[in-house]
Amino acid sequence: MNFDFSDEQKSLKDELRRFLAKASPTTEVRKVLEGEALYNESVWKGLADLGVLGAGLPEEYGGAGGGYLELCIIAEELGRALAAVPFSSSILLAAEFILHAGSEEQKQKYLPKLASGELIGTFAYVEANGPVTPDRIAVTGGAALSGTKIPVPDGMIADIAIVAARDGAAGERGISLFIVDLNAKGVTRETVANIDPTRPQAKIVFSGAPAERLGAQGEGWGLINTVFDKAAVLTAFEQVGGADRALEMARDYALERMAFGRPIGSFQAIKHILADMYVSATLARSNAYYAAWALSTGSAELPEAAAAARVSATKAYQHCSKNNTQVHGGMGFTWAFDCHLFYKRANVMASGLGSLSQWEDKLIDRLRKSNKAA
Amino acid sequence: MNFDDTPEEAKFRQVARDWIKANAPHELYEDLANQGFGGAGGKQKSRTDGIATAKAWQKKKAEAGWACLNWPTEYGGRGATPIERVIWGQEEGVYGKLSGLFIIGHGMCGPTVMAYADEETKRRLLPPLASGENIWCQLFSEPAGGSDLAGLRTKAEKDGNDWVINGQKIWTSGAQHSDYGILITRTDPNVPKHKGMTMFWLDMKSPGVEVRPIKQANGQSEFNEVYFTDVRIHDSQRLGAVNDGWKVSLTTLMNERLTIGGSMSTGFSELFDFCSRIQTEDGLAIEDRAVRSKLADWAVKTSGLKYTGMRAISAVSKGENPGPENSIGKLVAGAMMQDIATYALDLQAQGGALNDPDLADFGARFQAMLLRSPATRIEGGSDEILRNIIAERVLGLPADIRVDKDVPFNKIPTSGRG
Ligand SMILES: Cc1cc2nc3c(=O)[nH]c(=O)nc-3n(C[C@H](O)[C@H](O)[C@H](O)COP(=O)(O)OP(=O)(O)OC[C@H]3O[C@@H](n4cnc5c(N)ncnc54)[C@H](O)[C@@H]3O)c2cc1C
Numbered sequence: 001m002n003f004d005f006s007d008e009q010k011s012l013k014d015e016l017r018r019f020l021a022k023a024s025p026t027t028e029v030r031k032v033l034e035g036e037a038l039y040n041e042s043v044w045k046g047l048a049d050l051g052v053l054g055a056g057l058p059e060e061y062g063g064a065g066g067g068y069l070e071l072c073i074i075a076e077e078l079g080r081a082l083a084a085v086p087f088s089s090s091i092l093l094a095a096e097f098i099l100h101a102g103s104e105e106q107k108q109k110y111l112p113k114l115a116s117g118e119l120i121g122t123f124a125y126v127e128a129n130g131p132v133t134p135d136r137i138a139v140t141g142g143a144a145l146s147g148t149k150i151p152v153p154d155g156m157i158a159d160i161a162i163v164a165a166r167d168g169a170a171g172e173r174g175i176s177l178f179i180v181d182l183n184a185k186g187v188t189r190e191t192v193a194n195i196d197p198t199r200p201q202a203k204i205v206f207s208g209a210p211a212e213r214l215g216a217q218g219e220g221w222g223l224i225n226t227v228f229d230k231a232a233v234l235t236a237f238e239q240v241g242g243a244d245r246a247l248e249m250a251r252d253y254a255l256e257r258m259a260f261g262r263p264i265g266s267f268q269a270i271k272h273i274l275a276d277m278y279v280s281a282t283l284a285r286s287n288a289y290y291a292a293w294a295l296s297t298g299s300a301e302l303p304e305a306a307a308a309a310r311v312s313a314t315k316a317y318q319h320c321s322k323n324n325t326q327v328h329g330g331m332g333f334t335w336a337f338d339c340h341l342f343y344k345r346a347n348v349m350a351s352g353l354g355s356l357s358q359w360e361d362k363l364i365d366r367l368r369k370s371n372k373a374a
Numbered sequence: 375m376n377f378d379d380t381p382e383e384a385k386f387r388q389v390a391r392d393w394i395k396a397n398a399p400h401e402l403y404e405d406l407a408n409q410g411f412g413g414a415g416g417k418q419k420s421r422t423d424g425i426a427t428a429k430a431w432q433k434k435k436a437e438a439g440w441a442c443l444n445w446p447t448e449y450g451g452r453g454a455t456p457i458e459r460v461i462w463g464q465e466e467g468v469y470g471k472l473s474g475l476f477i478i479g480h481g482m483c484g485p486t487v488m489a490y491a492d493e494e495t496k497r498r499l500l501p502p503l504a505s506g507e508n509i510w511c512q513l514f515s516e517p518a519g520g521s522d523l524a525g526l527r528t529k530a531e532k533d534g535n536d537w538v539i540n541g542q543k544i545w546t547s548g549a550q551h552s553d554y555g556i557l558i559t560r561t562d563p564n565v566p567k568h569k570g571m572t573m574f575w576l577d578m579k580s581p582g583v584e585v586r587p588i589k590q591a592n593g594q595s596e597f598n599e600v601y602f603t604d605v606r607i608h609d610s611q612r613l614g615a616v617n618d619g620w621k622v623s624l625t626t627l628m629n630e631r632l633t634i635g636g637s638m639s640t641g642f643s644e645l646f647d648f649c650s651r652i653q654t655e656d657g658l659a660i661e662d663r664a665v666r667s668k669l670a671d672w673a674v675k676t677s678g679l680k681y682t683g684m685r686a687i688s689a690v691s692k693g694e695n696p697g698p699e700n701s702i703g704k705l706v707a708g709a710m711m712q713d714i715a716t717y718a719l720d721l722q723a724q725g726g727a728l729n730d731p732d733l734a735d736f737g738a739r740f741q742a743m744l745l746r747s748p749a750t751r752i753e754g755g756s757d758e759i760l761r762n763i764i765a766e767r768v769l770g771l772p773a774d775i776r777v778d779k780d781v782p783f784n785k786i787p788t789s790g791r792g
Contacts, residue, residue, distance in 0.1 A: 004692075266774070293377045
């Protein structure tokens, strides 16, 4: 047993942290917040140049042939930096779907361009407010797609979308996946306001948009569940990165801010808030490590480990980001301070792959199945 | 990142498994598996039987080299790696519950003696501690010194080559069964509190030592008051330098947090099992969304603790020292166990009030947990002290403002208890 990342993986982490500190300070992220850009293009290009976008993809598809552990590290650093780039949409979802379900031709066609950052991909499946169920997917599929998806993360900047649509019977077996060129005819899109403006989302209307099938007919729902388990592990690292940074910010502020003649970090009420943040961030990190191991080895424990990592990381990020604001007092509620960026990111990420309660539900189902409680 | 056994670890695991299969007291399996937390529930053997059984298992393990695995062989251990010790724990499973009596000796007293006693003493005292022949206790807390351990007043005064001890300890777990103890005393009241203490080991049968069990809130008597009246201890029983006892006690307390935190049960697997079997108004409890949400929260805390422990072991096996981060274990597990017990009783509705193993659900295990768990949040460092440690020693926040730090011990105001 060696329950830690390797030295090479740790140096990748250091390298990325240095790069992001320079290329993606929150002043950059704020350009997207203020609506000056839909994402930080220069950061995205820089990540592509570093080989980060294709780090986890096989070499024959333009990747670096690294594995999921490298992706975990990348996700954590991007989360820490609040990077305003479509990594999760394009790499953790679109590329994963194609890698997992695509034909050889589709892989050759799309993956090298996703790896180089030349193409941006996203995943479009939500249509109505409330939990997504197979019966709530009304976009119709086939050679052409029609219907509306909302909200779609990175929907305004994506070149292609993996779209979940109905092209058969009712229920799960009627759902298939399609690849759609979002710049082609039959697609219109507009930005929709979302609680985290640093990661814009869109409403996309398909009216007879040309589509190519991804994976077998009727396999869509199963594919979504499989890819979501992997994405849950990777985004858990993004959440853990954000939670850790929020804890650090709060700690630093508590050391510096004086009240009643002493640093606020000397008040036990503040110390105990910070200790509890440390606890939740640490538990989330440990759950994420276990899931990373399960993901990287293709272990049968992945479904259970992924759900645990997801639940733990969602809660930790929400907990750390809200208390970061609390420790900052009035400053924490200003637009100028960064606290709200973490708070907003945490709460959007909490629903990205389905809500916390849906993942709690999955976790219990899976624990029951494995008949192993701890 | 590799969670699997290496080939050597797999081999070690197999050897351990084979030995346990051939030697464990299998007739006790059912009893142990169903044993309630804190000793209640289930069909309990009498305490003396319990001690004899525990000692017999420990002796058998020691003879085959399976006691205190990480200790050097000359002190009764096996010289095993930290990971091998974890593997052993996994394989020992429910039989590990038989070691409760030895936790303080093996986890805290032993490491302190190992760090500070002379070679001859170590070779004499440690092997019978490892083998369970001797039981040890930790004589630290006093009426005037719990969280604020350095407030202790038990006096040790030099008389020739001896020290004469007078005073009182309290909350001493297992003192009534103990052969030896480690004892921290005040040797100089004229200097600030942390600078005037000295540590010793002593024979609990020494004249002048009197042990009085205390009845606990859960009806049992694990802990005791221990009175010292002119107890004489030879200077060779001193651990560490005169007036350097605070530093020595930190060795013990660091090991304490590792020991207690690392091995604590949270009650989650019992609750999961329970919810998979009992009915609420709408059917099986585990089918209920509200129940699931609670279970999920405890599930990820439990797994998070387990893997945090694994990360700590990985770090230790690469040569890092176990640090204050380990405070997380008991802080999370203690509070969780109390919450879990409370919730399990809620699911039982009025029946939750029953506390007879034959009448209450699940052999009254959650009732036992409910009644014992308040102690877990206090013993070995209260929740608040653990949060202070994390805040100060892990996160680097300022220490509490102290009014007693640079004042001679005998000038510190007191609440007049001691
Ligand atoms: C079951 C059990 C077994 C035990 N076994 C042993 C044993 O074998 N040997 C031994 O030496 N001791 C033992 N103890 C004693 C234990 O270590 C002390 O009870 C514990 O350290 C708390 O001290 P106290 O009881 O004096 O409470 P106090 O220190 O008086 O604490 C009372 C309350 O004040 C809070 N408090 C105190 N100081 C601070 C602070 N600085 N900041 C914030 N809050 C604070 C505490 O958190 C607590 O809530 C045992 C205790 C129990 C319950």
